[in-house]
Amino acid sequence: MDSQGQSGQRVVWTVVGSDIGPLLLAATDEGLVNVVFHASGAVRERALHRLADRLGTEPVEAPASPLLSEAASQVEAYFAGARKDFELPLDWSLISGFNRQVLHELASGVPYGAVVGYGDLARRVGQPGAAQAVGLAMGANPLPVVVPCHRVVESGGGIGGFGGGLEAKRKLLALEGVLPEPLF
Numbered sequence: 001m002d003s004q005g006q007s008g009q010r011v012v013w014t015v016v017g018s019d020i021g022p023l024l025l026a027a028t029d030e031g032l033v034n035v036v037f038h039a040s041g042a043v044r045e046r047a048l049h050r051l052a053d054r055l056g057t058e059p060v061e062a063p064a065s066p067l068l069s070e071a072a073s074q075v076e077a078y079f080a081g082a083r084k085d086f087e088l089p090l091d092w093s094l095i096s097g098f099n100r101q102v103l104h105e106l107a108s109g110v111p112y113g114a115v116v117g118y119g120d121l122a123r124r125v126g127q128p129g130a131a132q133a134v135g136l137a138m139g140a141n142p143l144p145v146v147v148p149c150h151r152v153v154e155s156g157g158g159i160g161g162f163g164g165g166l167e168a169k170r171k172l173l174a175l176e177g178v179l180p181e182p183l184f
Helices: 041-055 066-079 097-109 118-124 131-139 166-175
Strands: 012-016 023-027 032-036
Touching: 012 041, 012 066, 023 041, 023 066, 032 041, 097 118, 097 131, 118 131
Parallel strands: none
Antiparallel strands: 012 023, 023 032
């Protein structure tokens, strides 16, 4: 595999530190394509291998890429409490169908500091009985934090699951003022 996929696009990546651990940010010419939690060592290598397989090109480390630099800056500002919305071009090529529809609705319809239930989100996309499918879409989200799947919670008041781990979800919701900061 070379550094350009079938469409001639490059995939570049970098790792940024955050309050929930290292995040891998990957981008194509279209936009940010992937955010990966716990991105050190073997986790980072597996994520890069998956990206290469899915996009047909070997990702290249490029922290000076203008898009990745901007994405890293926005992620840092978000965790510092200075940014509530991400303004980045997104490449949705790693997700399709119902999952993409749900994630688009989440990104555009659930603002910073708000939460939505799995069933409510299913109703918003015209599939009122699809709460479990919404949960699967959240688990398949290739752009967590930027596309805020941490804002989807159980209707009964439970926090629900999270690919980055429940502690990371709690920290993100506390950052946004939805949950109190843990005492210890």
